[in-house]
Amino acid sequence: MRTRDADGTRKRILAAATEDFAEHGIAGARVDRIAARAEVAKAQIYAYYGDKLALFRAVFNQNAAVLVEATPFTPDDLPGYAVGLYNGTMDRPDLIRLLTWARLEGVPPNLDDDAWQEKLDQVAAAQTAGVVTPDISPANILAMLAGVALSWSAVAPMVLPPSADDEHRAALRLVIERSFHA
Amino acid sequence: MRTRDADGTRKRILAAATEDFAEHGIAGARVDRIAARAEVAKAQIYAYYGDKLALFRAVFNQNAAVLVEATPFTPDDLPGYAVGLYNGTMDRPDLIRLLTWARLEGVPPNLDDDAWQEKLDQVAAAQTAGVVTPDISPANILAMLAGVALSWSAVAPMVLPPSADDEHRAALRLVIERSFHA
DNA sequence: AGAACGCAACCGACCAGTTGGTAACTTGTC
DNA sequence: GACAAGTTACCAACTGGTCGGTTGCGTTCT
Numbered sequence: 001m002r003t004r005d006a007d008g009t010r011k012r013i014l015a016a017a018t019e020d021f022a023e024h025g026i027a028g029a030r031v032d033r034i035a036a037r038a039e040v041a042k043a044q045i046y047a048y049y050g051d052k053l054a055l056f057r058a059v060f061n062q063n064a065a066v067l068v069e070a071t072p073f074t075p076d077d078l079p080g081y082a083v084g085l086y087n088g089t090m091d092r093p094d095l096i097r098l099l100t101w102a103r104l105e106g107v108p109p110n111l112d113d114d115a116w117q118e119k120l121d122q123v124a125a126a127q128t129a130g131v132v133t134p135d136i137s138p139a140n141i142l143a144m145l146a147g148v149a150l151s152w153s154a155v156a157p158m159v160l161p162p163s164a165d166d167e168h169r170a171a172l173r174l175v176i177e178r179s180f181h182a
Numbered sequence: 183m184r185t186r187d188a189d190g191t192r193k194r195i196l197a198a199a200t201e202d203f204a205e206h207g208i209a210g211a212r213v214d215r216i217a218a219r220a221e222v223a224k225a226q227i228y229a230y231y232g233d234k235l236a237l238f239r240a241v242f243n244q245n246a247a248v249l250v251e252a253t254p255f256t257p258d259d260l261p262g263y264a265v266g267l268y269n270g271t272m273d274r275p276d277l278i279r280l281l282t283w284a285r286l287e288g289v290p291p292n293l294d295d296d297a298w299q300e301k302l303d304q305v306a307a308a309q310t311a312g313v314v315t316p317d318i319s320p321a322n323i324l325a326m327l328a329g330v331a332l333s334w335s336a337v338a339p340m341v342l343p344p345s346a347d348d349e350h351r352a353a354l355r356l357v358i359e360r361s362f363h364a
Numbered sequence: 365a366g367a368a369c370g371c372a373a374c375c376g377a378c379c380a381g382t383t384g385g386t387a388a389c390t391t392g393t394c
Numbered sequence: 395g396a397c398a399a400g401t402t403a404c405c406a407a408c409t410g411g412t413c414g415g416t417t418g419c420g421t422t423c424t
Contacts, residue, residue, distance in 0.1 A: 004388055004403050025286060027210035031380060041405040046381065100286060103336075104207060104279060140353040144330050146337045151329020154285075154336065171322040175361040188369065213414060223371040228415065 010048055012038040017045075018059045022094035025101040026056050053107075060102055067095045068115070075122040076131050078145060079176040083169050085149040090165065096153050133182050141180055148175055192230055194220040199227075200241045204276035207283040208238050235289075242284055249277045250297070257304040258313050260327060261358040265351050267331040272347065278335050315364050323362055330357055 016037035020029045031052055035042040049055040071084030089096050123138035132141070152168055198219035202211045213234055217224040231237040253266030271278050305320035314323070334350055 006403060009403080025207065025209060027207060028287070030378095032378095042380090043382075043405065044403080047403085052380065097286060100282060104282060104286070105210070136353045136356060137349065140350065143333050143337050144353065144357055147329045147331075147333020148326050149329075150336070151325050151332075154282075154332065155325045155328045167319065168322065171318045171326065174318060175326055175357075178360045179357040191369085212412090214412095224414090225371065225416075226369085229369085234414065 009038075009040055009044060013040055013045055013048060013055075014059060014062065016040075017055050018063060018094065018098070021056055021059055021101065022097045026053065026105045026107070029056075031055075056102075056107065060098060060107065063095050063098055064102075067092060067099070073119055073122065075119075075126040078132065078141075078180050079173040082145050082149045082172050082176045085146065086152070086169060086172055089150055089153045093153060096150070127182075130182050133180050136180070145176060145180070148172060191220075191222055191226060195222055195227055195230060195237075196241060196244065198222075199237050200245060200276065200280070203238055203241055203283065204279045208235070208287045208289070211238075213237075238284075238289065242280060242289065245277050245280055246284075249274060249281070255301055255304065257301075257308040260314065260323075260362050261355040264327050264331045264354050264358045267328065268334070268351060268354055271332055271335045275335060278332065309364075312364050315362050318362070327358060327362070330354060 013034070016034045017029070020034045020037065024030070029052070031042055031045060034055075035045055038045075045055065049058055067088050071081065071088055074081050119142060120138045123132060123141055126132040127134045127138070136144075149172060195216070198216045199211075202216045202219060206212070211234070213224055213227060216237075217227055220227075227237065231240055249267075249270050252270055253263065256263050301324060302320045305314060305323055308314040309316045309320070318326075331354060
């Protein structure tokens with residue numbers, strides 16, 4: 001038997017679950033496979049996390065914030081922020097998948113509205129300060145910015161030849177600059 | 183028993199499958215449920231389509247083209263094309279879900295490269311004609327354009343308050359115009 | 365007749381979740 | 395320190411139900 005290490009076991013389960021959920025989604029993930037990956041008896045998973053959906057929520061809550069909060073929001077430098085988001089998607093493609101699965105499978109987003117509202121306010125402030133174009137609403141600016149930044153991870157795998165990251169970043173900068181600078 | 187109508191049966195199966203796959207994905211879809219929805223015995227599904235994955239591919243192939251080809255590509259009017267794509271996503275959100283699920287679950291995209299290549303060429307032509315900005319590659323232009331057009335369907339459901347469609351379209355026009363016009 | 369269509373019932377594999385019990389650590393008592 | 399009692403981490407084996415896929419037979423049309 002493995003030596004007793006409750007905390008380590010929890011973490012191994014969560015790590016294995018993150019992989020499996022990112023790869024297969026909720027419906028496609030297999031608890032037995034997660035147990036095998038974590039080198040843990042299946043019963044432990046139920047002891048620690050309740051059931052499959054609760055396990056997914058634990059995985060999701062731990063990781064969802066990571067991507068968004070990993071790149072500091074800079075309303076005065078939207079191109080820089082967009083590139084930061086893009087870098088995040090490249091570093092951790094599994095997080096994007098996790099987010100996408102959650103959306104498709106209808107798991108309540110659970111993103112704190114406060115952080116979002118704060119960003120909206122900051123954009124609005126940048127608009128009145130004359131740094132950001134005033135002719136698009138803050139919500140639409142952020143939505144589109146995120147859309148472009150994520151576009152490679154969403155569209156590229158289907159059709160795009162793998163081209164240089166630097167080129168993507170440059171194009172991204174250009175587009176955000178042109179679109180949203182006052 | 184239902185009156186004999188092979189072709190109608192095929193179509194009812196395909197329609198029911200489209201709904202169920204769009205809602206639940208491949209792993210989450212249930213053949214029994216599809217059969218019930220189509221008011222068809224399960225065995226009919228296997229007789230007509232082989233197995234679950236083949237059924238998904240049939241659904242996918244029938245619908246994937248629809249969204250892309252429904253809006254004519256107009257290299258000289260990229261904003262108009264973007265709005266067309268956006269309208270498509272609003273009219274048939276299920277198609278977006280289908281596409282997304284196919285991507286996540288690793289079903290070979292099967293988009294014909296010819297159509298894609300043709301669009302790339304048309305953009306390149308528009309660039310040399312001086313209608314489209316020359317400082318971003320055609321592939322990146324198309325990827326980002328699609329990204330912005332799809333951004334509401336991907337990002338909005340998580341955070342955005344349901345705002346007016348017209349506002350989205352106007353913002354979209356503005357962004358594409360500023361980003362890609364020569 | 366016979367080919368095409370339709371279906372209820374069935375099957376075997378799989379899978380989320382449970383049980384009953386064992387091994388390792390902790391605490392209390394002398 | 396030594397030993398027992400209590401607690402926590404762990405797990406192999408099982409269970410009940412679900413799901414993809416099949417079979418054998420009835421029905422309808424030509």
